Amino acid sequence: MEFPSKLIGDAVNEFSRLPGIGKKTALRLVLHMLKQPVEDVQHFGRSISKMREEIRYCNSCHNISDQEICSICSNKSRNQSLICVVENMRDVLAIENTQHYKGLFHVLGGVISPLDGIGPEKLHIASLFKRIKSEGVNEIIMALSPTMEGDTTVFYISKKIAENHPHVKVTTLARGVSFGGELQYVDEVTLARSIAMRRPYENYLIKKQN
Amino acid sequence: MEFPSKLIGDAVNEFSRLPGIGKKTALRLVLHMLKQPVEDVQHFGRSISKMREEIRYCNSCHNISDQEICSICSNKSRNQSLICVVENMRDVLAIENTQHYKGLFHVLGGVISPLDGIGPEKLHIASLFKRIKSEGVNEIIMALSPTMEGDTTVFYISKKIAENHPHVKVTTLARGVSFGGELQYVDEVTLARSIAMRRPYENYLIKKQN
Numbered sequence: 001m002e003f004p005s006k007l008i009g010d011a012v013n014e015f016s017r018l019p020g021i022g023k024k025t026a027l028r029l030v031l032h033m034l035k036q037p038v039e040d041v042q043h044f045g046r047s048i049s050k051m052r053e054e055i056r057y058c059n060s061c062h063n064i065s066d067q068e069i070c071s072i073c074s075n076k077s078r079n080q081s082l083i084c085v086v087e088n089m090r091d092v093l094a095i096e097n098t099q100h101y102k103g104l105f106h107v108l109g110g111v112i113s114p115l116d117g118i119g120p121e122k123l124h125i126a127s128l129f130k131r132i133k134s135e136g137v138n139e140i141i142m143a144l145s146p147t148m149e150g151d152t153t154v155f156y157i158s159k160k161i162a163e164n165h166p167h168v169k170v171t172t173l174a175r176g177v178s179f180g181g182e183l184q185y186v187d188e189v190t191l192a193r194s195i196a197m198r199r200p201y202e203n204y205l206i207k208k209q210n
Numbered sequence: 211m212e213f214p215s216k217l218i219g220d221a222v223n224e225f226s227r228l229p230g231i232g233k234k235t236a237l238r239l240v241l242h243m244l245k246q247p248v249e250d251v252q253h254f255g256r257s258i259s260k261m262r263e264e265i266r267y268c269n270s271c272h273n274i275s276d277q278e279i280c281s282i283c284s285n286k287s288r289n290q291s292l293i294c295v296v297e298n299m300r301d302v303l304a305i306e307n308t309q310h311y312k313g314l315f316h317v318l319g320g321v322i323s324p325l326d327g328i329g330p331e332k333l334h335i336a337s338l339f340k341r342i343k344s345e346g347v348n349e350i351i352m353a354l355s356p357t358m359e360g361d362t363t364v365f366y367i368s369k370k371i372a373e374n375h376p377h378v379k380v381t382t383l384a385r386g387v388s389f390g391g392e393l394q395y396v397d398e399v400t401l402a403r404s405i406a407m408r409r410p411y412e413n414y415l416i417k418k419q420n
Contacts, residue, residue, distance in 0.1 A: 005276045011261040014254045019242050031300065032229050033262055041262035044224045049255035051221040051240065052248055066215045090241065
């Protein structure tokens with residue numbers, strides 16, 4: 001595509017370098033921006049640059065933060081003996097949105113992936129063990145994606161914990177059929193494993209009454 | 211969604227104000243940008259701001275341009291007596307990409323849409339008639355979208371041309387079944403009209419031989 005203006009061409013190129021945005025979408029975004037007030041577009045450009053320049057990470061859990069220690073780590077009402085290990089900030093947000101987790105986090109910044117040249121030394125694994133050593137941690141929840149790389153990372157970390165800190169419990173998220181999901185739409189592997197890993201029936205209503 | 215950093219929140223908000231980009235996509239884009247070098251992200255922000263600040267429009271056809279008169283209008287090898295009226299810059303790009311149109315353009319900047327408060331006075335219609343009056347224009351091609359608003363605009367402009375400049379021919383794009391399209395997938399209205407507006411068979415190969 002040849003653009004009537006170099007300015008447009010540059011802006012379209014910049015947008016189309018973002019993931020999931022092709023040339024046509026980029027052009028649509030650029031034309032949208034041309035209709036906005038100049039100040040709004042300047043504010044857009046400044047916000048993005050500023051975000052990248054001034055972004056900082058929590059010294060403890062490596063989550064994105066405006067302070068040295070993030071609001072989750074510095075919240076004394078949270079359970080300091082429980083650490084949930086996740087891949088990135090998005091997973092922290094997802095778990096925080098459930099409003100049902102009251103422990104701390106540790107953001108690895110990725111998962112072990114030898115094919116991409118990502119070994120344990122490129123992730124925030126050393127600092128996780130520092131935390132386990134210095135803080136009174138009882139339990140580590142491994143909340144990584146159920147992929148090859150995720151499973152490898154869980155295996156690596158849990159093995160090191162078992163060797164060096166045998167008193168620390170390592171747990172993973174429950175896996176099985178989604179709550180509210182219809183059986184006919186569940187994939188075969190999940191369904192087969194959910195049958196193999198079946199659990200005793202717990203009726204929460206009966207439990208509460210007792 | 212509550213973000214661990216105001217910087218992230220601001221950037222996500224800015225992205226999610228763009229058309230077709232929701233909060234989740236915005237967050238994905240922001241996390242992508244965090245992985246890019248600072249200079250790249252600064253360049254992104256600057257390109258977008260600069261584009262909006264310095265953008266200019268051709269004084270003649272109102273297309274986006276870096277100069278006072280755009281490269282199409284100032285190209286003397288193009289047919290100066292033929293003007294193609296389009297809605298916006300995207301349509302100019304689409305027609306230019308065919309490499310089969312050698313006339314000039316006129317960008318209206320929208321179509322007449324009383325429901326949205328867009329009357330003829332908000333579009334570049336007056337300047338179109340100025341061009342028709344001053345330049346030796348023979349033909350106006352109305353290349354607007356086949357919507358209610360587009361058809362209204364075509365009707366309005368063609369009526370004014372017929373009243374004031376009866377020597378100027380007004381044409382519209384050919385409508386019918388797409389080239390290479392299979393009949394079974396053509397919508398009923400298009401198919402019905404294509405039968406009603408059928409044309410004498412022209413065999414281009416035979417014509418060329420004669």
